[in-house]
Amino acid sequence: xxxxxxxxxxxxAARLSVHFRAAGAQxxxxxxxxxxxxxxxLYGEDIRARAYVTAxxxxxEMMLRPDFTVPVVQMHMxxxxxxxRYTYAGEVFRRQEVDEARANEYVQVGFELFGGDDxxxxxxxxxxxxxxxxxxxxxxxxxxxxxxxxxxxxxxxTTEARKAALLRHIWRPRRFRALLDRFGxxxxxxxxxxxxxxxxxxxxGAGPDIGKRSRAEVEARIAALRxxxxxxxxxxxxxxxxxxxxxxxxxxxxxxxxxRDLAVDLPATRPAVARMAARLDAMARRGIDVGTLQFxxxxxxxxxxxxxxxxxxxxxxxxxxxxxVATGGRYDALTKVLGQGRSVPAVGGVIRPDLALxxxxxx
Amino acid sequence: MIRLGVPSxxxxxxxxxxxxxxxxxxxxxxxxxxxxxxxxEGIDGLELILLSAGEIPRELAAGRLHLGVTGSDLVHEKVPxxxxxxxxxxxxxxxRADLVVAVPQAWVDVDTLDDLDAAAAAFRHRxxxxxxxxxxxxxxxREFLREHGxxxxxxxxSQGATEGTVGAETAEAIADITSTGETLRANGLKILADGxxxxxxATLWQSRTADWTDEGRRTLKELVxxxxxx
Numbered sequence: 001x002x003x004x005x006x007x008x009x010x011x012x013a014a015r016l017s018v019h020f021r022a023a024g025a026q027x028x029x030x031x032x033x034x035x036x037x038x039x040x041x042l043y044g045e046d047i048r049a050r051a052y053v054t055a056x057x058x059x060x061e062m063m064l065r066p067d068f069t070v071p072v073v074q075m076h077m078x079x080x081x082x083x084x085r086y087t088y089a090g091e092v093f094r095r096q097e098v099d100e101a102r103a104n105e106y107v108q109v110g111f112e113l114f115g116g117d118d119x120x121x122x123x124x125x126x127x128x129x130x131x132x133x134x135x136x137x138x139x140x141x142x143x144x145x146x147x148x149x150x151x152x153x154x155x156x157x158t159t160e161a162r163k164a165a166l167l168r169h170i171w172r173p174r175r176f177r178a179l180l181d182r183f184g185x186x187x188x189x190x191x192x193x194x195x196x197x198x199x200x201x202x203x204x205g206a207g208p209d210i211g212k213r214s215r216a217e218v219e220a221r222i223a224a225l226r227x228x229x230x231x232x233x234x235x236x237x238x239x240x241x242x243x244x245x246x247x248x249x250x251x252x253x254x255x256x257x258x259x260r261d262l263a264v265d266l267p268a269t270r271p272a273v274a275r276m277a278a279r280l281d282a283m284a285r286r287g288i289d290v291g292t293l294q295f296x297x298x299x300x301x302x303x304x305x306x307x308x309x310x311x312x313x314x315x316x317x318x319x320x321x322x323x324x325v326a327t328g329g330r331y332d333a334l335t336k337v338l339g340q341g342r343s344v345p346a347v348g349g350v351i352r353p354d355l356a357l358x359x360x361x362x363x
Numbered sequence: 364m365i366r367l368g369v370p371s372x373x374x375x376x377x378x379x380x381x382x383x384x385x386x387x388x389x390x391x392x393x394x395x396x397x398x399x400x401x402x403x404e405g406i407d408g409l410e411l412i413l414l415s416a417g418e419i420p421r422e423l424a425a426g427r428l429h430l431g432v433t434g435s436d437l438v439h440e441k442v443p444x445x446x447x448x449x450x451x452x453x454x455x456x457x458x459r460a461d462l463v464v465a466v467p468q469a470w471v472d473v474d475t476l477d478d479l480d481a482a483a484a485a486f487r488h489r490x491x492x493x494x495x496x497x498x499x500x501x502x503x504x505r506e507f508l509r510e511h512g513x514x515x516x517x518x519x520x521s522q523g524a525t526e527g528t529v530g531a532e533t534a535e536a537i538a539d540i541t542s543t544g545e546t547l548r549a550n551g552l553k554i555l556a557d558g559x560x561x562x563x564x565a566t567l568w569q570s571r572t573a574d575w576t577d578e579g580r581r582t583l584k585e586l587v588x589x590x591x592x593x
Contacts, residue, residue, distance in 0.1 A: 175512025207468025
């Protein structure tokens with residue numbers, strides 16, 4: 001499904017841009033063709049399944065921008081204003097391999113907030129600004145916070161190597177689950193690993209040393225495997241607590257009290273829970289009825305963007321077939337990767353004006 | 364007339380001709396060995412088209428061929444949503460090859476995809492780039508690795524001599540077709556225990572997007588009866 005923007009859609013995008021500019025955002029533009037290497041390095045090979053790759057004999061591989069996040073972050077990191085608010089509007093392109101009914105080209109209008117010294121306030125500002133642009137459409141809000149799970153993993157009573165492995169797979173829930181089971185002594189240890197760790201000289205009979213991964217790297221991994229084998233399993237109690245946390249689905253205030261209960265046994269999550277409480281307070285001060293927001297413990301864990309804190313979506317009620325009209329979240333870690341070590345707090349949201357028109361009955 | 368696409372050369376062609384021949388359908392070139400015009404004998408209404416095995420999936424998906432013989436690996440790789448566009452009429456029992464993930468034998472610590480994922484994480488940290496896997500089966504490999512939660516890798520395109528890429532240090536691992544594993548072993552590589560991506564063989568396919576007239580359907584019915592495949 002490829003539909004050229006209609007005059008109605010252009011008008012809706014313009015209306016949203018005006019709304020974001022009135023909220024203090026500076027309009028910015030981004031090139032449609034983005035260097036593929038940056039996006040590939042950031043998102044991995046999966047981005048190829050979701051973005052159009054094209055090539056130029058001189059510049060090499062380029063991608064049709066799948067979103068504005070990366071170019072806007074890069075632009076901000078060069079300018080360095082603090083705090084800074086930006087808005088943009090334009091087409092993004094998404095390759096579709098499994099569902100022809102999904103749009104492969106659509107307009108996004110975004111609002112991004114960088115810097116500031118009060119993350120809860122910044123989260124609330126972005127949510128309220130995006131929701132405010134869509135008031136009257138009867139959308140319902142869903143929220144989550146990836147930072148809670150990150151904090152919980154960091155606080156586990158286990159080795160740093162296991163924590164790092166789990167943190168690496170936060171955004172791959174099935175793999176995360178499998179690792180959690182294995183570290184808990186539940187999944188079977190592959191026989192080849194048992195055999196390897198039982199050998200006197202693991203390199204006896206090994207093939208020729210070829211390729212860039214050196215013998216020293218193999219030795220380092222064997223040492224890591226030995227350390228892991230010697231470490232006690234992750235307790236059933238801790239695994240159950242993590243399961244309970246990601247399974248929460250409740251109105252935000254109820255979810256918050258549930259998370260506070262959990263924080264008694266997962267003390268490492270206390271700062272993240274306090275941040276969520278501060279965020280909900282800040283949202284309420286901005287006129288958001290937080291009692292109507294549905295909190296989901298796993299929200300944002302399967303998105304392309306790697307959000308690492310607050311996440312949200314606004315969906316048209318009674319239209320389960322429609323993707324969310326707006327999505328957004330906090331992505332501090334991404335700025336660190338793109339800023340070559342320098343990082344800046346960042347939170348933002350995007351609206352699809354085409355879906356806003358559908359939700360409003362206008363198309 | 365319905366159009367049957369058959370590989371235009373090599374063992375795949377010879378075995379396809381033999382397979383149809385055993386079932387009473389003669390496939391032969393119209394003229395000399397170099398002639399790509401061909402005829403089907405022993406059945407009416409069937410037009411034979413010789414073309415590269417690699418192009419048959421695309422032609423079937425586009426509906427320009429009604430039937431075709433090609434490897435299931437090529438269909439799965441080249442035709443997104445192939446289940447909606449093609450029907451598998453008969454696995455033909457030859458042209459067997461497995462698409463596998465293979466790593467250097469010297470990686471004694473890597474035997475499973477789980478190991479590969481851990482090795483990739485450490486490799487990226489150490490070398491500043493993702494662990495490279497050479498292949499020409501980009502879609503199948505990417506879907507397989509995503510399904511199994513392998514991260515921190517990058518695919519590099521290799522259209523031939525893929526087993527040599529590790530030695531040449533243009534890749535750290537490969538995903539390629541093998542029938543006996545001999546070439547892999549000769550190049551110092553080993554197959555991961557759970558690294559089987561797809562077990563391929565030559566297959567007779569029916570296009571669901573081609574124009575099927577009543578006459579075409581009658582020919583198909585006659586053909587599948589003669590071939591004893593349904």
